[in-house]
Amino acid sequence: MKSLNIAVLSGKGGAGKTMVAVNFAALANQAVYADCDIEEPDGYLFFLPEIVESTPVIVKVPEINVDQCTGCRKCVDFCRFHALGLIRGKAVSFPEICHSCGGCVLVCQNGSITEKPRIIGVVEEGNRDNIRILSGFLTPGEESGVPIIRAIIRKFRPKESLRILDCPPGCSCPVTESVSHADYCILVTEPTTFGRDNLQMVHELIRLLGKPIGVILNKSVDGYDPSEEYCLRENLRILGKIPYDEELALISSQGKIAVRGSSRWRTLFSAIFQSVLEEAYRETALDSQR
Amino acid sequence: MKRLLILSGKGGTGKTTVAGAFIFLAQAQSYADCDVDAPNLHLLVHPKDKPNTEPFLGMPKYEIDSEICRGCGRCFSICRFDAIRTKDDRFEIVCERCEGCAACTLVCPEKAIFSSLEPTGELHLHLSPAFFSTARLRPGSGNSGLMVTRVKERLREASQSEMEILDGSPGIGCPVIASMSGTDLILAVTEPSLSGLYDLSRILKTAEGFRIPVIVCLNKANVNPGLASQIDAFCEKIGIPMVGHIPFDPNVVRLTNAGQSVVEEDCPSGNAIRVLFPKVMTYLKTVGNEVKNDYSSSFE
Numbered sequence: 102m103k104s105l106n107i108a109v110l111s112g113k114g115g116a117g118k119t120m121v122a123v124n125f126a127a128l129a130n131q132a133v134y135a136d137c138d139i140e141e142p143d144g145y146l147f148f149l150p151e152i153v154e155s156t157p158v159i160v161k162v163p164e165i166n167v168d169q170c171t172g173c174r175k176c177v178d179f180c181r182f183h184a185l186g187l188i189r190g191k192a193v194s195f196p197e198i199c200h201s202c203g204g205c206v207l208v209c210q211n212g213s214i215t216e217k218p219r220i221i222g223v224v225e226e227g228n229r230d231n232i233r234i235l236s237g238f239l240t241p242g243e244e245s246g247v248p249i250i251r252a253i254i255r256k257f258r259p260k261e262s263l264r265i266l267d268c269p270p271g272c273s274c275p276v277t278e279s280v281s282h283a284d285y286c287i288l289v290t291e292p293t294t295f296g297r298d299n300l301q302m303v304h305e306l307i308r309l310l311g312k313p314i315g316v317i318l319n320k321s322v323d324g325y326d327p328s329e330e331y332c333l334r335e336n337l338r339i340l341g342k343i344p345y346d347e348e349l350a351l352i353s354s355q356g357k358i359a360v361r362g363s364s365r366w367r368t369l370f371s372a373i374f375q376s377v378l379e380e381a382y383r384e385t386a387l388d389s390q391r
Numbered sequence: 392m393k394r395l396l397i398l399s400g401k402g403g404t405g406k407t408t409v410a411g412a413f414i415f416l417a418q419a420q421s422y423a424d425c426d427v428d429a430p431n432l433h434l435l436v437h438p439k440d441k442p443n444t445e446p447f448l449g450m451p452k453y454e455i456d457s458e459i460c461r462g463c464g465r466c467f468s469i470c471r472f473d474a475i476r477t478k479d480d481r482f483e484i485v486c487e488r489c490e491g492c493a494a495c496t497l498v499c500p501e502k503a504i505f506s507s508l509e510p511t512g513e514l515h516l517h518l519s520p521a522f523f524s525t526a527r528l529r530p531g532s533g534n535s536g537l538m539v540t541r542v543k544e545r546l547r548e549a550s551q552s553e554m555e556i557l558d559g560s561p562g563i564g565c566p567v568i569a570s571m572s573g574t575d576l577i578l579a580v581t582e583p584s585l586s587g588l589y590d591l592s593r594i595l596k597t598a599e600g601f602r603i604p605v606i607v608c609l610n611k612a613n614v615n616p617g618l619a620s621q622i623d624a625f626c627e628k629i630g631i632p633m634v635g636h637i638p639f640d641p642n643v644v645r646l647t648n649a650g651q652s653v654v655e656e657d658c659p660s661g662n663a664i665r666v667l668f669p670k671v672m673t674y675l676k677t678v679g680n681e682v683k684n685d686y687s688s689s690f691e
Contacts, residue, residue, distance in 0.1 A: 113429055114401065114561035114562075115401065119586065140561075140562035140563045140567075140593075141401055141562055141586075143585070143590065146585045146586060181451075181491055200492055202471055202472075202492030202493075202494045203494055204492050207494060208497060239563065239564065241594075241600065242600040242601075243564075244536065244565040245564060245565060271428035271535075271560065271566075272429070273528055273532060273535040273566075274532075274533045276428075281487075293648055294434050294647060295431040295434065298429075298434065299429040305531075306530035309487070309530065309531050310531070322644065350614050353584065354583060354584035354585065356584075356585035
């Protein structure tokens with residue numbers, strides 16, 4: 102059976118991605134929860150997994166053999182990221198801004214540049230109940246977490262039937278990287294103009310990547326909902342509504358999983374999760390027919 | 392000139408709500424939205440003019456000319472970003488995955504790979520009623536850090552104001568780091584949740600690496616009083632000033648959707664921000680000076 106990867110996104114931060122993702126993972130019989138929000142990963146706080154493996158994420162950065170370097174500047178002029186400079190006639194590298202493309206090694210004509218490993222974060226793998234939890238942590242001060250997301254994806258195993266990818270906010274490269282591995286996307290939003298504008302941006306991104314989409318309206322209150330209005334206008338499928346509720350806010354703030362504590366939340370999340378699965382399987386089946 | 396940056400680590404804690412309120416209270420003449428891939432500040436500050444707009448050119452991407460390509464696949468083997476795929480018996484570059492490193496151009500024996508520079512977003516500068524620099528990244532584009540730097544540069548080029556208020560983005564990665572450079576003081580807005588506390592500690596670590604002083608305020612404080620006191624205790628323990636609590640207030644959603652700042656009305660959240668605002672201004676005046684002196688002495 103093919104695995105189903107469901108990405109949970111929002112554009113705006115704090116709309117409820119992690120709350121939705123952890124509750125869905127808890128409802129599934131067996132699931133992988135992958136926390137791709139590597140700048141601020143919070144999902145593991147809910148599961149408190151037993152860690153079975155912790156793998157450093159390593160990128161390659163240039164190392165310059167100063168004795169061999171002739172100061173020809175070829176690497177400095179080539180590097181598009183300005184991660185190399187020339188000081189006192191010798192090349193020096195600035196590993197913090199290096200993108201690890203390997204171009205400098207290729208362009209150096211006398212083999213003065215080799216590559217050395219540099220750790221930019223860690224991927225932790227753990228278990229809790231029937232859930233396999235993968236979390237990526239970018240080291241504070243590092244710029245790009247994309248290699249950490251790739252390291253999480255490499256931890257996927259064949260025959261895992263359902264994976265839930267908790268994505269970063271926004272719509273730039275870490276989001277693109279996470280979503281490119283998804284079969285179906287859930288956009289979580291809130292009833293504000295902020296939520297709506299950011300929903301629109303992430304909607305544009307998913308359309309560009311050609312993935313099927315459904316929306317969950319979170320923190321729903323009576324009255325005007327700009328996000329709902331946007332969904333209706335854009336013909337976006339609304340998978341369900343989660344009301345704004347003080348009890349739910351309190352449960353989540355404590356790092357607890359709502360569906361485990363009360364039948365009220367179990368019933369509500371189960372109904373939405375069911376429609377997510379139905380939609381996702383229907384859309385991916387359609388996809389394979391196309 | 393003093394520059395105040397509002398950050399949070401965790402998203403949705405209320406950065407833009409606080410930024411909008413401060414701009415109103417300070418009658419700020421100069422401010423920017425550095426959250427380029429999810430900008431919202433324009434929904435609160437109501438610029439009156441048509442902005443001065445320029446395209447944002449990030450980094451060049453690369454394209455393979457299929458007429459010249461002979462399908463040797465060297466570019467495919469060299470690319471570290473999985474940005475090259477086969478198409479019929481030729482190769483092509485997937486634009487969204489291309490980092491623009493140009494390594495492929497070094498190995499192509501046919502010289503079939505060319506750079507192409509397309510705008511990946513727009514920069515907007517408003518002049519009325521105040522200097523307001525903002526931007527919108529084209530969804531899926533990279534270089535958000537570079538774009539933040541441009542947003543800040545455009546504001547500085549236009550305005551001679553003594554104070555700038557910058558609304559930042561969530562996370563700790565490149566756009567946040569780009570927003571930090573040249574900042575005198577960071578106000579971290581957090582919330583009483585385990586996620587809020589944990590993310591606060593990560594943004595503090597990031598700021599520490601760049602030696603920028605941080606003060607903290609706690610939004611939605613009454614949602615979880617236990618965690619609120621835990622965050623107070625955490626800040627006290629590590630010596631980071633907590634400048635105030637803002638209560639959860641249903642008026643925030645209503646006022647935000649009406650395009651109004653919470654300090655434009657008599658409501659619990661607005662009143663709390665009115666109390667903590669002067670404290671932040673005092674920190675900005677004093678803490679900024681010490682830091683500037685530190686840096687200048689280290690260069691002498």
